[in-house]
Amino acid sequence: MVLQKAQQEIDQVVGRNRLVQESDFPRLPYIQAIIKESFRIHPPIPLLNRRALEDCKIGNYIIPKGTLLFVNLWSMGRDPKIWKNPLEFQPERFLSQSNSEIDVRGLHYQLLPFGTGRRGCPGLSLAMQELPTALASMIQCFDFKVTSPDGVVDMSERPGLSSPRAQDLVCVPVARCAPSIVNSDVR
Numbered sequence: 001m002v003l004q005k006a007q008q009e010i011d012q013v014v015g016r017n018r019l020v021q022e023s024d025f026p027r028l029p030y031i032q033a034i035i036k037e038s039f040r041i042h043p044p045i046p047l048l049n050r051r052a053l054e055d056c057k058i059g060n061y062i063i064p065k066g067t068l069l070f071v072n073l074w075s076m077g078r079d080p081k082i083w084k085n086p087l088e089f090q091p092e093r094f095l096s097q098s099n100s101e102i103d104v105r106g107l108h109y110q111l112l113p114f115g116t117g118r119r120g121c122p123g124l125s126l127a128m129q130e131l132p133t134a135l136a137s138m139i140q141c142f143d144f145k146v147t148s149p150d151g152v153v154d155m156s157e158r159p160g161l162s163s164p165r166a167q168d169l170v171c172v173p174v175a176r177c178a179p180s181i182v183n184s185d186v187r
């Protein structure tokens with residue numbers, strides 16, 4: 001299970017006596033893979049758009065000047081021509097030799113959660129500095145008990161600018177570390 005594997009990684013690298021911190025991130029490849037896999041299957045911004053400034057040809061398509069183009073990140077993330085078992089949440093795919101080089105900085109076109117080029121997201125560095133630590137500390141400190149009767153998290157989405165969930169996620173965080181680690185020395 002993904003959550004247990006992530007907890008194991010954090011327990012091995014950081015332990016439970018101090019809170020995970022930014023400098024731990026390079027030693028937490030599974031957490032990095034979870035973030036990429038989440039971006040692949042649930043891109044926070046599912047469509048990029050561009051307007052063609054001049055006539056151009058992309059593949060076999062003639063794009064006339066002025067055309068509004070949409071890049072559908074959501075469907076690229078679920079395309080079986082690009083990803084094996086695309087509908088399965090498998091962070092391990094980013095640890096395999098063939099995919100381990102793929103990052104989110106706009107150079108690998110199969111995974112563009114922050115867009116790419118001159119209009120790519122200027123908040124990328126801030127987001128990628130904060131996100132891993134926020135996610136890793138939640139995983140380190142809590143188990144998450146799902147409250148639905150069947151124990152399954154419904155990941156379906158409804159239409160919307162930022163891939164909103166169809167059903168709210170309701171779960172109960174259960175502490176797995178002593179509260180004192182929040183005040184532990186940062187080394």
Ligand code: HEM
Pocket residue numbers: 044045048049112113114115116117118119120121122123124126127
């Ligand atoms: C997980 C976090 C984030 C994701 C997934 C994300 C994603 C994106 C995407 C896909 C775009 C469009 C890029 C393109 O068209 O090529 C964008 C644009 C933008 N983002 Fe983010 N973003 C995130 C966080 C942030 C943060 C933290 C900031 C600011 C502190 C920010 C500020 C902006 C701005 C100002 C633009 C418009 C850039 C332009 O049009 O030139 N974003 N973002």
